[in-house]
Amino acid sequence: MADEDREKPVEDPSVRKGLEMLAELEKGPWPSHVSELKKGTYPIEAYAKGLGQGLPPWFSGSARISCEFTGFIARRTKDGKQTELHFRVYHPSGQFYRTEELRRLLDFADKFGLGSVETVGQTGDLIVPIRPELADPAVDELRALGTDIGGTGDSIRDSAACVGPAMCEYALFDSLAARDFFFRYPAFYDKLSTQLFPFKIKLKFSACPMDCARAVHRADFGFVGYWEGAPEVDQAVLRTKLEANEVSWKGLAAGCPAKAIRWDPAKRELVIDGAKCQKSMNCIRKAFPAIRAGPQRKIAFMVGGHSKGRWGPKMAKPVALLDDYRSAGEFMSRMIDYWSDRSPHKDRLGDLIVKEGFPQMLDRFKDSLPSSPAGKAAGAPRIVTSSVLSEAERAAFAEWADAIAREYEGGG
Amino acid sequence: MAEVDARKPAPTYRLKKNVPVPYTRNLPEIVRRNIGHWVDRKYHGRGIVEHVSDTGDHLFTVKAGGTPNVRFSTETLRKFAQIADDHGVGALRFTRAGSIEILAESLDQALAAKTAIEEIGFFVGGWGPTLWSVGSCTSYLTCTTAVVDAPSITQALYDQLVPYFTGDIPLPSKLRVNVTGCPTACGGLVADIVLVGHYGAAPSFDPDRIRLCLPSSAKTLSTATPEVEMVCPVNAIESFARPDGSVGIRIIEKKCIGCGRCKDVCDHITWDADKVGVSVLIGGKSSNTGVGPTLAQVLVPWIPVRPPRYRETVAVVRKILDLWRANAKPGERVADYVDRVGMKSVFEQLKVPVGRWNRPNQLRTGFGVRQFVSR
Numbered sequence: 040m041a042d043e044d045r046e047k048p049v050e051d052p053s054v055r056k057g058l059e060m061l062a063e064l065e066k067g068p069w070p071s072h073v074s075e076l077k078k079g080t081y082p083i084e085a086y087a088k089g090l091g092q093g094l095p096p097w098f099s100g101s102a103r104i105s106c107e108f109t110g111f112i113a114r115r116t117k118d119g120k121q122t123e124l125h126f127r128v129y130h131p132s133g134q135f136y137r138t139e140e141l142r143r144l145l146d147f148a149d150k151f152g153l154g155s156v157e158t159v160g161q162t163g164d165l166i167v168p169i170r171p172e173l174a175d176p177a178v179d180e181l182r183a184l185g186t187d188i189g190g191t192g193d194s195i196r197d198s199a200a201c202v203g204p205a206m207c208e209y210a211l212f213d214s215l216a217a218r219d220f221f222f223r224y225p226a227f228y229d230k231l232s233t234q235l236f237p238f239k240i241k242l243k244f245s246a247c248p249m250d251c252a253r254a255v256h257r258a259d260f261g262f263v264g265y266w267e268g269a270p271e272v273d274q275a276v277l278r279t280k281l282e283a284n285e286v287s288w289k290g291l292a293a294g295c296p297a298k299a300i301r302w303d304p305a306k307r308e309l310v311i312d313g314a315k316c317q318k319s320m321n322c323i324r325k326a327f328p329a330i331r332a333g334p335q336r337k338i339a340f341m342v343g344g345h346s347k348g349r350w351g352p353k354m355a356k357p358v359a360l361l362d363d364y365r366s367a368g369e370f371m372s373r374m375i376d377y378w379s380d381r382s383p384h385k386d387r388l389g390d391l392i393v394k395e396g397f398p399q400m401l402d403r404f405k406d407s408l409p410s411s412p413a414g415k416a417a418g419a420p421r422i423v424t425s426s427v428l429s430e431a432e433r434a435a436f437a438e439w440a441d442a443i444a445r446e447y448e449g450g451g
Numbered sequence: 452m453a454e455v456d457a458r459k460p461a462p463t464y465r466l467k468k469n470v471p472v473p474y475t476r477n478l479p480e481i482v483r484r485n486i487g488h489w490v491d492r493k494y495h496g497r498g499i500v501e502h503v504s505d506t507g508d509h510l511f512t513v514k515a516g517g518t519p520n521v522r523f524s525t526e527t528l529r530k531f532a533q534i535a536d537d538h539g540v541g542a543l544r545f546t547r548a549g550s551i552e553i554l555a556e557s558l559d560q561a562l563a564a565k566t567a568i569e570e571i572g573f574f575v576g577g578w579g580p581t582l583w584s585v586g587s588c589t590s591y592l593t594c595t596t597a598v599v600d601a602p603s604i605t606q607a608l609y610d611q612l613v614p615y616f617t618g619d620i621p622l623p624s625k626l627r628v629n630v631t632g633c634p635t636a637c638g639g640l641v642a643d644i645v646l647v648g649h650y651g652a653a654p655s656f657d658p659d660r661i662r663l664c665l666p667s668s669a670k671t672l673s674t675a676t677p678e679v680e681m682v683c684p685v686n687a688i689e690s691f692a693r694p695d696g697s698v699g700i701r702i703i704e705k706k707c708i709g710c711g712r713c714k715d716v717c718d719h720i721t722w723d724a725d726k727v728g729v730s731v732l733i734g735g736k737s738s739n740t741g742v743g744p745t746l747a748q749v750l751v752p753w754i755p756v757r758p759p760r761y762r763e764t765v766a767v768v769r770k771i772l773d774l775w776r777a778n779a780k781p782g783e784r785v786a787d788y789v790d791r792v793g794m795k796s797v798f799e800q801l802k803v804p805v806g807r808w809n810r811p812n813q814l815r816t817g818f819g820v821r822q823f824v825s826r
Contacts, residue, residue: 067610089591093724132474425649425709
């Protein structure tokens with residue numbers, strides 16, 4: 040935006056109201072997204088208009104980028120005067136950026152974009168607002184930097200992994216290498232440019248049951264590091280920790296959600312019942328490395344989780360315990376093909392599982408697994424995050440909220 | 452709009468994506484040589500973690516909280532890059548929660564990085580029993596379906612919750628808050644407190660423009676269902692033939708649950724801005740600790756949203772936090788606390804009016820890897 044444009048008085052009353060709200064949002068102690076966007080050339084007046092009118096300012100727009108069918112999203116305002124185009128840029132597994140490559144990406148965002156970046160989208164991707172007139176050459180520039188755009192619409196989205204063995208001692212398999220493997224897995228890689236699916240497909244990889252990548256809820260196919268039986272206890276190392284008062288056996292026993300831990304006073308040993316252990320990581324996190332995951336390492340492979348689908352948010356269902364994540368490829372690609380043939384637009388894989396039944400779905404594809412299916416699916420309630428209320432109901436909840444707001448007024 | 456030169460051959464090479472693999476390619480040296488070698492970690496305050504390797508290396512991460520919807524100017528990110536060069540190993544990480552982690556080789560370096568981060572106006576914290584992050588979708592910054600603006604709600608929350616992030620006021624356990632602008636809940640339901648923007652009523656539509664989302668002739672209705680009708684999970688949208696041969700729709704308020712899937716496929720679904728609000732859900736979590744992974748459940752189906760300071764929204768979040776802080780045992784996430792005392796007790800303590808949309812049901816548990824543990 041040129042300087043003379045900025046100085047023009049704002050005519051639209053909702054934009055004026057919105058700009059006042061945005062100025063208010065910059066006054067607090069926490070760093071503001073508004074201040075950050077104002078340092079670049081993001082169309083801040085469109086954002087202000089949204090806030091001022093209480094409705095999003097954007098409608099679906101379009102952009103012409105040769106031979107690109109995923110990886111960018113275009114918007115326009117209702118009057119067509121403002122546009123917003125952004126790239127979704129694949130992130131490296133683990134999201135480590137050396138400063139020299141980060142600066143090259145920032146140079147890219149300055150030259151082709153609006154001088155701002157959303158550092159992590161919902162799939163971990165880097166989101167860069169782009170000047171529409173430079174969008175086509177920007178793609179090649181980005182490819183020269185060793186990455187690409189992708190993962191929008193009804194496509195295989197950018198996958199994500201926890202930091203894994205690169206920085207975490209709890210990692211039970213290389214979640215980062217697993218993500219890299221499926222990035223290049225032919226059945227998926229060949230379709231990264233297409234939007235030929237009923238809806239989005241997400242893969243997530245967590246190297247231990249802490250599930251930092253949110254593989255249970257946020258992925259159609261989730262991989263979580265697992266071990267069979269009890270955690271392994273190095274009694275000598277644990278005794279040193281107990282004597283140094285770093286941990287107590289009482290604390291470990293009381294903290295175990297599965298109540299699987301007891302102390303054997305005769306042997307002065309901690310005993311963990313492998314049949315009860317729920318892998319909740321409590322003792323391991325408190326007493327690592329004296330207590331660590333058991334030697335029977337597996338990868339829990341689950342399917343059908345998501346936030347956005349026909350019948351609301353879901354948790355993934357258990358498929359199998361794998362020795363190697365690579366062996367899940369055929370199962371996944373066959374399931375995707377089946378879903379693509381049957382599901383209406385905007386139904387997720389988890390929705391198809393609801394329709395067809397999970398045992399039936401497993402039966403159909405289990406011959407492509409290296410071992411027989413394992414686990415017992417937990418039933419889930421249907422959660423509706425929205426509501427359709429009468430005037431009276433809204434008034435009752437508003438009154439309740441107002442009473443609490445009055446409690447906290449004046450610093451609370 | 453970009454001009455595409457018709458004389459040039461089409462750049463079909465772009466159909467093969469240039470994916471950034473392998474991950475080892477761009478790792479800082481200290482990380483590369485310690486993959487799989489980490490054996491311990493120590494906490495230095497609430498924002499610095501020391502990772503100890505069996506090779507003898509120590510790696511420190513300094514965690515700075517991100518802006519709402521993690522929108523950063525390139526100018527600010529260059530400052531972070533400079534801090535990573537001056538006081539670290541020349542590398543940083545963007546985390547899933549939207550934080551920026553500077554990687555350093557000594558505690559002195561890490562403390563210097565912390566000072567430098569604070570000098571540019573950011574806070575260091577978010578490890579252990581603290582507020583890890585307030586996650587936010589993009590809403591009015593780019594989204595077409597957002598009902599309320601999550602980044603500005605996030606800003607209002609963060610401004611009030613800073614001491615919980617820095618650790619100045621301790622919490623019983625880790626805390627995550629998610630704010631999403633529409634019932635799609637892009638941020639997911641695996642946060643301790645989730646705010647979801649929604650219409651508060653059945654949506655309506657722009658009567659002139661809705662035809663852009665419908666087939667032009669009613670003759671097609673005998674062979675196909677319009678998409679905007681098909682995506683509805685409760686059959687609350689019905690299409691019909693108008694006398695002039697065009698297609699119309701009606702939205703049946705009695706059936707509608709306000710999920711917004713019709714808006715996903717049609718820009719011309721709209722709503723009454725005076726009726727919008729957020730639902731407040733509690734007890735979601737992703738990790739397998741305590742009761743294991745859970746989806747947050749509705750505490751209050753609707754409270755008003757008033758930008759820019761969101762008086763009611765912020766107060767209700769603080770009220771929930773105060774209840775949890777006062778009553779949870781050390782290490783109990785919100786889900787663990789709710790599971791122990793019962794959702795009904797939480798409703799009673801907060802004096803929440805119970806209606807059709809917020810039943811005080813127990814949280815459902817047993818998800819994730821627990822499904823593989825034989826019971």
